[in-house]
Amino acid sequence: MTLEPLLDAPIAIQVHVAAVIPAAVLGAYLLAKPKGTPRHRLLGKIWLALMVITALSSFFIHQINMFYGFSPIHLLSILVLIGCWRAIVNARKHNIEMHKRVVGSLYFGGVVGAGAFTFIPGRIMNRMTFDGDEIAPLLIAAGIGLALLWLTSNEIWRRRRLS
Numbered sequence: 001m002t003l004e005p006l007l008d009a010p011i012a013i014q015v016h017v018a019a020v021i022p023a024a025v026l027g028a029y030l031l032a033k034p035k036g037t038p039r040h041r042l043l044g045k046i047w048l049a050l051m052v053i054t055a056l057s058s059f060f061i062h063q064i065n066m067f068y069g070f071s072p073i074h075l076l077s078i079l080v081l082i083g084c085w086r087a088i089v090n091a092r093k094h095n096i097e098m099h100k101r102v103v104g105s106l107y108f109g110g111v112v113g114a115g116a117f118t119f120i121p122g123r124i125m126n127r128m129t130f131d132g133d134e135i136a137p138l139l140i141a142a143g144i145g146l147a148l149l150w151l152t153s154n155e156i157w158r159r160r161r162l163s
Helices: 011-032 038-058 073-092 096-117 123-128 135-150 154-159
Strands: none
Touching: 011 038, 011 096, 038 073, 096 135, 123 135, 135 154
């Protein structure tokens, strides 16, 4: 593993990675821990701020130039921004079921799903993590798949009901 590809990347990519990595870790923590506590609310606000930074910074990344500097991934960034707003609105309205669905979609689509594509050979995260190893992304994808199955299982949600 080497940080050189990231350190050589444009500042927008560095900001993007600096926001999304803690968002990935914090999001997993929030999904696994009890909901509705003061800690959950505070960390949830931090997580949403990280997600907004991640989405906004992506508009300055133009590595995949398909349409005037933008690509389909930028549509995901718009959806993330809308999702962050919807998560806040639903939490304030105490519409917890919708809040859970929106936040789950943000995490699994905006962090896990999009993050998995960053490990495709030739991308910066692949070069950072695997340094040219072609089998490692498949192992990462399998690990992410198992984590998704565990996190989305009914068992974990039954154990982590709102207090």
